[in-house]
Amino acid sequence: MANTRTVTIINGDGIGPEVMGATIRVLEALKLPLEFDHRDAGTEVIAKYGTNLPHETVEAVLRSGVALKGPTGTVVGGGMPSANVGLRKRLDLYASLRPVKSVPSVKTRYEDVDLIVVRENTEGLYVGIEHIIVPGVVESLKIITEKASTRIARFAFEHARKMGRKKVSAVHKANIMKLSDGLFLDCCRKVGREFPEIQYEEVIIDNLCMQLVKDPSRFDVMVMENLYGDIISDLCAGLVGGLGVVPGANIGERTAVFEAVHGTAPDIAGKGIANPTALLMSSVMMLDWMGLTEESKRVQGALQAVYGNGKLRTGDLGGSATTREFTDAIIAAL
Structure with a gap:
C-alpha cells in the first residue's frame, strides 16, 4: 500500500490486550494506510526478556516514530522501575498531554x-x-x-x-x-x-x-x-467519569506514544468486559498527530454518538455491554 505508515503496538498487561484489540478493530474499519508492528513491554514479559522494557521495543518505536500503548503494571514498593518511566526517558518523551473533557450522557x-x-x-x-x-x-x-x-x-x-x-x-x-x-x-x-x-x-x-x-x-x-x-x-x-474515559499522550521531538492512562485492572482481565474508550480516545489523538485529521474526527464522532445515545455502557459506567458489543457499536457508528 502506498504511503503506508507503521504504528508500534504495545498491548501491555492485564486488560491491555483486550482494549488494544478493540481499538485496532476500529482503526482497521477506517481502512487507513497503517501497518501495525506488535512489540512487548510490561510485567508479563519479564520472564521472557528479563526486563519489562525490551530494547527491541524501544528501537521499534524509534523507527516508526509513533506507538499506541496499553496499560503496563508496576510493582509497588519494589521490583523493576516502571516501564512507562523507562520509555519516556529513553525516547525523551518530555511532554505528557492529557485532555479531559465531559463525555455525552455520562453523569458526573x-x-x-x-x-x-x-x-x-x-x-x-x-x-x-x-x-x-x-x-x-x-x-x-x-x-x-x-x-x-x-x-x-x-x-x-x-x-x-x-x-x-x-x-x-x-x-x-x-x-x-x-x-x-x-x-x-x-x-x-x-x-x-x-x-x-x-x-x-x-x-x-x-x-x-x-x-x-x-x-x-x-x-x-x-x-x-x-x-x-x-x-x-x-x-x-x-x-468526567474516571480514567476509563480520558486519553493520554507522551510526546517528544521525534516520537510520540499514545496510551490508555488507566491501570491494568487484573480483576477483570480476560473477561471481555473492559471499557476500551480511553485507548480509543488516545488513538483519536494519535490520528490527529499523524495528520489524519478527518479520520480522527470520525472516530471521535462515533464515540460521541454511542455515548450520546445513552443505551450502551460497559460495566465501569453502570452498563452491561461487553468490550466486543461496545466496539461493534463504535464501528457501526462510523
Whole structure:
C-alpha cells in the first residue's frame, strides 16, 4: 500500500490486550494506510526478556516514530522501575498531554468540563532518583532544570495557541520549594511573555486541587512538573467519569506514544468486559498527530454518538455491554 505508515503496538498487561484489540478493530474499519508492528513491554514479559522494557521495543518505536500503548503494571514498593518511566526517558518523551473533557450522557458532578493538563515528563521527584543514606533514612532527589522547564512551558503555550485556548496556569509549590519550583515559574514567565494573547497565571498546587473540586470551569490549560502532573491528571479524570474515559499522550521531538492512562485492572482481565474508550480516545489523538485529521474526527464522532445515545455502557459506567458489543457499536457508528 502506498504511503503506508507503521504504528508500534504495545498491548501491555492485564486488560491491555483486550482494549488494544478493540481499538485496532476500529482503526482497521477506517481502512487507513497503517501497518501495525506488535512489540512487548510490561510485567508479563519479564520472564521472557528479563526486563519489562525490551530494547527491541524501544528501537521499534524509534523507527516508526509513533506507538499506541496499553496499560503496563508496576510493582509497588519494589521490583523493576516502571516501564512507562523507562520509555519516556529513553525516547525523551518530555511532554505528557492529557485532555479531559465531559463525555455525552455520562453523569458526573460537573457538566461541560474541558481541561488540558500538560505535564513535564523527564525530571522532578517522579523520576525516582533516591537512595538509602543510612538504614531507616532515604533521600529522594528533585531535579528541576531550566532546559526542561522552558521546553514544557513552550509546549503548553504553543498547544494553547494551536487549540484556541485563552489561559495557561502554571502549577507550583514555590512558596516552599523556592529554588526548584521557583526556577520552573521563572521559565514559564519568560515563555509566557512571547504569547501576549494568552492569559497567564500561577496557582499553588494545593489551592489548585481545591479550586478544581469547587469549579473546574475556571481553568483551561494547566502546566506543571512531573509529580504534580501525575496527581492532577487523575484528579481531573475523576471530574468526567474516571480514567476509563480520558486519553493520554507522551510526546517528544521525534516520537510520540499514545496510551490508555488507566491501570491494568487484573480483576477483570480476560473477561471481555473492559471499557476500551480511553485507548480509543488516545488513538483519536494519535490520528490527529499523524495528520489524519478527518479520520480522527470520525472516530471521535462515533464515540460521541454511542455515548450520546445513552443505551450502551460497559460495566465501569453502570452498563452491561461487553468490550466486543461496545466496539461493534463504535464501528457501526462510523
